[in-house]
Amino acid sequence: MKVFIAVTLIFGLTKSFNNIIVNYNAILIVQIYTFLFLKKYIFVLYLFLKIKIMLQIQARSDIPTDYGVFTVYAFSDSEDDWNPHLVWVALGTDFAKPVNVRFHSECITGEVFHSKKCECGQQLSVAMEYVSKHGGIIIYLRQEGRNIGIINKLKAYALQEKGFDTVEANLMLGFPDDARTFDDAIEVLKVLDIKAINLITNNPDKINCLKNSGIQLNGRVPLEIKPNEVNKSYLDKKREYFGHLLKEF
Structure with missing residues (x-):
């Protein structure tokens, strides 16, 4: 039992x-x-x-350049970040008025090594000269190669050497045609308490990113660079595929 x-x-x-x-x-x-x-x-x-x-200011300093003196702010989520966004503010810029603003994505090949494959280096130089004369800021965004990084950018260049264009090369590598975002640029404007801007750009995506952002678009300042013998097809693609506001040369 x-x-x-x-x-x-x-x-x-x-x-x-x-x-x-x-x-x-x-x-x-x-x-x-x-x-x-x-x-x-x-x-x-x-x-x-x-x-x-x-996203916040981690450091700042005044830096003299060939175009004048700029106050440079490092924006990041960490003071240990070695690649923060850099915001270059021309001396005398009045944030209470509409501010001339350039959203500029990093391009080491064009800006440092003067590559002819793009017009990025020339655009940065012209933008720095413009805001130095008229007041304004350049928001330098760390998104190299339309935000695929320098290694993948070089892989894309290798594909372009085989006859593929800039869009086809990115897609073949498994990336979007343009992986950049401009949310951080909007946040920078808000941290600096900038309410209205004149955007220095040819890119309609940069204009559209301001919609519903709380930042007033007062106007657009064109930034066209005459093509060279190497980058004409690249600029044609920008105009025809991405809708950049460029003249036909």
Whole structure:
């Protein structure tokens, strides 16, 4: 009799334990699927908080240049960041009035080594000269190679040597035609309490990013550079595919 009772108790406990395991597994499965469903929204929320809360001035200094003296601000979410966005503010710029602003993405090949494949270096020079004379700022965004990085940019260049254009090369490498964003530039304007701007650009994406941003677009300042013998097809692609506001040469 005692053996029977013991077996019955063991069987009952085992059954209850199995039910608990089944229920626990069911709960775990639900949690996993819920996380997978919400993962992209969690990531978007993380990016939102990173941009909206963490981007701040980490350092500043006055730097004399060939175009005049600029106050340079390093913007990042961490003071340990070795590649912060840099904001170059021409001396005498009045933030209470519409400010001349250039969103400029990093291009080491064009700006440092004077590559003829693009007009980025010349655009930066002209923009610095313009804001030095008329007041304004340059927001230098660390998104090299339309935000695919220098290594992938060189891979894209190698594909272009085989006859593919700038858009085809990026897509073949698995990247968007243009992976840049300008959310950080908008945040910089807000941190500096700039309410209205004249945007120095040919790029309609930069104009469109200001919609619903709280920043007033007062006007556009064209920044056209005459093509050379190497980059004409690149500039044609900018005009025809991306809709850049460029004249036909």
